[in-house]
Amino acid sequence: MTHRALSIRRYLPDQDQASYWQRYEVPADDSTSLLDALHYVKEELDSTLSYRWSCRMAICGSCGVMVNGIPRLGCKTFLRDLPHELRIEPLAHFPVARDLIVDMDVFLDHLAAVKPYLIEDAAVGTFDPAAPTPHRQTPAQLARYRQFANCINCGLCYSACPQFGLNPEFLGPGALALAHRYNLDSRDSGKQARMPVLNRHEGVWSCTFVGFCSQVCPKHVDPAAAVNQGKVEAAKHTLIALFKG
Amino acid sequence: MNRPPDAFPRLPRSWWLKHRYFKAYMLREATVLPLIFFLLCLMGGLWALYRGEEAWAAWLVFMRSPLVVALNLLALAASLYHAATFFVLFPRVMPLRLGRRAIAPQAIVAGQWVGVMIIGLLFFWLFGRT
Numbered sequence: 511m512t513h514r515a516l517s518i519r520r521y522l523p524d525q526d527q528a529s530y531w532q533r534y535e536v537p538a539d540d541s542t543s544l545l546d547a548l549h550y551v552k553e554e555l556d557s558t559l560s561y562r563w564s565c566r567m568a569i570c571g572s573c574g575v576m577v578n579g580i581p582r583l584g585c586k587t588f589l590r591d592l593p594h595e596l597r598i599e600p601l602a603h604f605p606v607a608r609d610l611i612v613d614m615d616v617f618l619d620h621l622a623a624v625k626p627y628l629i630e631d632a633a634v635g636t637f638d639p640a641a642p643t644p645h646r647q648t649p650a651q652l653a654r655y656r657q658f659a660n661c662i663n664c665g666l667c668y669s670a671c672p673q674f675g676l677n678p679e680f681l682g683p684g685a686l687a688l689a690h691r692y693n694l695d696s697r698d699s700g701k702q703a704r705m706p707v708l709n710r711h712e713g714v715w716s717c718t719f720v721g722f723c724s725q726v727c728p729k730h731v732d733p734a735a736a737v738n739q740g741k742v743e744a745a746k747h748t749l750i751a752l753f754k755g
Numbered sequence: 756m757n758r759p760p761d762a763f764p765r766l767p768r769s770w771w772l773k774h775r776y777f778k779a780y781m782l783r784e785a786t787v788l789p790l791i792f793f794l795l796c797l798m799g800g801l802w803a804l805y806r807g808e809e810a811w812a813a814w815l816v817f818m819r820s821p822l823v824v825a826l827n828l829l830a831l832a833a834s835l836y837h838a839a840t841f842f843v844l845f846p847r848v849m850p851l852r853l854g855r856r857a858i859a860p861q862a863i864v865a866g867q868w869v870g871v872m873i874i875g876l877l878f879f880w881l882f883g884r885t
Contacts (some may be wrong), residue, residue: 579774580774581775604764650855672766672770672771672777675766676766676770677772694789718784719844720776720777720780721780721844722776722777722780725776732847734847735847735848738844738847738848739847739848739849739850741848742848743847
């Protein structure tokens, strides 16, 4: 068991409007995750530290923070893999509420704007347990969107995206990847409803394929690929609209 | 919600110097700069061709000057680097399918390089003969 130093960017708006760095020493071995280290600080050293977490297993997407300038999930990041000097900050490009907690309303608004749910043409009938009508989907149809369905809405891609940092109106990698996920789903017929939102400057066209979103994604969703596949779809949409008049 | 001045931090102009990944991205985007020079050279050549033999000869001398050759070699290196990055991105943007099977990304990347070689050989055959 060794000791590691963490510098955490503190922000306590009820005490001070300026943020500051605070250094903590935590015990660590090969199995210590960054989230474990934050728990140690909170429980043993400084109960005023605030951060979000829930599942500890990269499913809930709550514990995203910047680690030496790179967005990462606290629970999926181990101190053994990191350089000795650690600087922990709240996720970039979001307003900070307190310490490591950010206000993710911007992301949630963008997510809602792309209608990330199955939209059907036919009205859904009353469910009859005697004769249920399941949505049938072949493995090949599932494979088309499966990768993009692994998103856990952690927001790391937004902190990695300089275009979102420069313009928070940009729908951003996460929302656009989920829009693409539903557009590719054989059970969905909501593409026409999503296209006007995607096919505009703040939609897919703000992306310049920096690609860092895909590098930091903890679930290997590859949002950069989804956004740029969305550009192909948006271009098709424009062309078809042009010929239809 | 309480939003202090530094809570919605504006990205400084130097954001891309923050780490290696952004620098590589900016290098990819900057490959256009030597290519602009190459295109201006080509357009100058067309203009010289239109103006007559004397202008054409002067353009040939200009193109042989060491600085111009060096800049055009830089443009060649930049376009090859851009191609290398673009070819890797292509299968992610346009995943291709052959019937019901997806084509492996490596095969798409290799196919693009084969295309570059074919065009290169074609140009060598067209312009390499004296």
